[in-house]
């Protein structure tokens with residue numbers, strides 16, 4: 001694609017990065033076929049190629065309008081288009097640049113500003129979010145149906161024995177997951193315990209910054225990255241093997257710290273090293289010598305539908321590890337059509353674009369239920385709580401199911 005960026009941005013680092021990305025697009029349109037918003041709305045302006053054209057127009061000095069902002073807002077940042085694109089266009093990064101530029105020029109209606117502020121400041125602060133949820137749960141019977149589905153009941157599991165294993169990994173205490181479903185981290189700790197590996201949480205770590213990044217708060221996302229780097233650095237230096245992510249959305253974000261802080265001379269080297277140490281739980285487990293089959297607590301087979309989050313399959317390009325582990329532990333995976341399509345959760349998307357998110361959720365649940373599974377498993381807390389709000393069967397994190405198949409708390413201290 002030929003470009004003529006405006007003089008005001010052409011020579012800046014961001015302008016040069018955007019120019020390089022734009023030039024890599026060859027307009028082929030292959031990405032349209034796998035874009036959920038284009039499939040739903042049928043408007044090229046709500047497709048990856050259409051959004052690229054709109055961002056290009058703004059970068060070339062055209063006027064950013066409220067319409068441009070709306071079409072960019074409707075993007076789920078699912079990155080399905082990046083997986084499909086034969087030219088390797090870094091659409092996600094271009095969208096980030098485009099959204100920032102448009103938001104600098106177009107003032108949002110007050111209701112949107114308030115909603116975005118509330119999500120940014122309430123959800124990404126662990127203690128505040130927990131308090132909001134507690135209040136929401138208390139008022140649940142009085143809430144309208146659509147809001148009630150956003151306030152799920154908390155899911156805990158049995159406490160975990162703390163073992164003094166020599167091997168140790170860091171867990172990120174995910175702000176949403178910790179409040180909504182502490183059972184996920186408890187199950188993770190139990191499974192790793194059986195592998196003779198200790199899990200530690202850095203007291204000063206916090207939200208990974210993904211929510212802020214999605215809401216065009218680049219400075220807030222960078223501040224979150226710096227705080228986590230400071231919190232994890234001493235643990236990494238004292239021998240922690242990896243930073244293990246149980247939410248694929250957070251994993252995607254932490255893996256991008258190196259890029260996020262590339263212009264910060266004080267943090268950039270440590271950011272690159274922290275990103276290199278970040279692994280999804282499935283990645284980390286698949287590198288361990290474990291015979292899952294030999295350690296099944298039950299010999300029965302269970303029909304399982306697995307929903308692979310966009311942040312896992314597109315953001316981190318991880319496919320197959322979880323499915324292999326589930327099968328080894330007795331899952332019969334049911335077919336799920338259009339597994340590459342987003343469920344509509346997408347960070348804060350389900351709160352800011354409820355109609356589109358609802359349509360995507362309905363379509364995803366039809367696909368997941370087609371093979372009559374007994375349980376739906378996911379790898380991201382946002383997806384599982386979004387899907388659970390409409391599902392007739394349980395929706396769990398895959399590690400909870402793995403833990404259960406290994407015997408759960410009953411065999412907590414058994415080594416694999």
Ligand code: SF4
Pocket residue numbers: 024025026027028029030031032048049084085086087088089091
């Ligand atoms: S598939 Fe890639 S190269 Fe083709 S239009 Fe889409 S972004 Fe551009």
Ligand code: SF4
Pocket residue numbers: 034035036037038046047048051074075076077078079080081082091
């Ligand atoms: S990130 Fe997802 S929703 Fe956005 S343009 Fe790409 S495929 Fe479409």
